[in-house]
Amino acid sequence: MGQLPSSKLSLKAYVQIILITTVICAGAYFALGPWAGVKASLSFLPLWTAAEWGHWLRIREALRCRVCDFDSMLYRRDWKAARRKVEIKMQGLSDEMQAQIRAEIKRIQDLRPNATNKSVEKTPSA
Secondary structure, X not given: OOOOOXXXXXXXXXXXXXXXXXXXXXXXXXXXXXXXXXXXXXXXXXXXXXXXXXXXXXXXXXXXOOOOOXXXXXXXXXXXXXXXXXXXXXXXXXXXXXXXXXXXXXXXXXXXXXXXXXXXOOOOOO
16 A cells, blocks of 8 residues: 555645746737736646646545545544445455455454544444
């Protein structure tokens, strides 16, 4: 498993945003005049927004479980919706795979002795 991306944009990303903004400003200055170059400096805001949005999507994808589709971001917002999503994914898996996933969940929960998981109800086994 790879390292998770940082929750903040890197210095490299900010430098890239500034360089792209500079190129846009220079192009507008030479093509349309001095005031267009000044106005083009506002392109920094949508570029920054796009970079933050893209970074957030990468973090969300890195946190999502590849096996059961657990989405921690969705869990923070609405745990019932996150649970439904996992249950739908689990229905399509074989019983053996479901047992492996449940064993892994149990192993992870045992690693955290102080954590109690009151919001997760046990599902009846068939």
